[in-house]
Amino acid sequence: MARGLGATVRRFPAGDLAALEAMLTEAPPGVSKMICMDGVNSMTGNTPNLVAFAALAREHGALLYVDDAHGFGVIGERSATEASPYGHRGNSIVAHAGETYDGIVLVGGFSKAYSSLLAFLAVPTWLKDHLKVAAAPYLFSGPSPIASLATVLSGFDVNAARGDAIRADLHAKTAKVLATTTALRLATPNTSGLPIIELPLANPDDIDGVGHFLFDAGIYVTLAAYPLVPRSEVGFRVQITAANGDDEIDELCTTLRALAERFELQRHAELPAQGRRIGSATPDAEVRLSA
Ligand SMILES: Cc1ncc(COP(=O)(O)O)c(C=O)c1O
Structure with a gap:
């Protein structure tokens, strides 16, 4: 759509500040970025x-558009009294980063x-x-349905009353699953401690078998099959929610152990350092642990 409106679209590898800086520097003077x-x-x-991204954007006069669909409601502003390293209030990544x-x-x-x-x-x-x-969806769409507005208002009430406790529980449940994947030496790009845990397979052709194995065990995950992702990243994504009971988290961990015996998953040569998880001294550092 941006291209159709005359923009030049260029891609940079996720997280690669140097590549982005080179592109910003090459942009013709005076264009909006x-x-x-x-x-x-x-x-x-x-x-x-x-x-770092915000500083680079400001230095080059560019707007920084951040889609935090997955962070909103989960991470928020940090404080000495926070109930978990996800922070307070779930008010999203900008507040979480103190930006x-x-x-x-x-x-x-x-x-x-x-x-x-x-x-x-x-x-x-x-x-x-x-x-x-100027925005066509804003101009030509109907208003948001009342039911959606009402459920969000109820959600705000829940967030205000016990959101931080829910997030602390979610953090603990996620930590339990990550402790299991770490003990099994399973590779995962997750270095944040947030509740999205992607587990790549050693053999991408196992994806059907792995999907069936998990489904039959009563575990619903999102499969990342080729060509949705490169063959080297074929695997599945576990999403932990606060609605999962402790018994379900235990069941997931037991099933992951059984899965790791039955199928080859990508493994870490060494255990990931705990210091790279959210809540550590370097919460912003993102280090990809797998290829
Ligand atoms: C980063 C990101 N933004 C937006 C969306 C879409 O969200 P919605 O279902 O509310 O349109 C998704 C969907 O998974 C997403 O991953």
């Missing part, structure tokens, strides 16, 4: 170094943490004024 990326990544479960909203377009969705059908843009005022007269 927008950097688009995920907040919490939908596959790796990791966060980008938002502080300002200067030059940032934050996109948040309610279809993940809130299980409803709404999304929002937090934008600079000049851009909001522009979108209100």
Whole structure:
């Protein structure tokens, strides 16, 4: 769509600040620039170094568009009294990183943490004024359904009353699953401790068998098959939710142990350092552990 409106679209490898900087430097002088990326990544479960991306964007006069559909409701502002390293309030990646909203377009969705059908843009005022007269979906769509608005309002009440406790529980459940994958030396790109855990297979042709094995054991995961992902990344994504009971988390861990005996999953040569998880001294560092 951006191309259709005359924009030049260029891609940079996720998280690669140097590659992005080279592109920004090459851009013709005077053109408007927008950097688009995920907040919490939908596959790796990791966060980008938002502080560094925001600084680079501002240095080059570019807008930074961050889609934090997966972070909104889960991560939020940090404080000494936080109930978990996910932070307070679930108010998304910009607050979590302690950044300002200067030059940032934050996109948040309610279809993940809130299980409803709404999304929002937090934008600079000049851009909001522009979108209100120029954005086709805003101009030509009907209003959000009342049911969606009502469930989000109820979700806000739950968030205010016990959101931090729910997030602390989610963090503990995720830590338990990650402790299991670590003990099994399973490779996962997840270095954040957030509840999206992708587990790549050693043999991409096993994907059908692995899917059946998990399904038959009563575990629902998202399969990442070729050509949806490169063959080297074929595997499955486990999503842990606060609605999963402790018994279900135990069942998942038991099933992962059985799966690892039955199928070859990609393994770590060495155990990942705990210091790279959210809540460590270096929460922003993203290090991909698998190829
Ligand atoms: C990063 C990201 N943004 C947006 C969406 C779409 O969200 P929605 O279902 O609310 O349209 C997804 C869907 O999974 C996603 O992964």
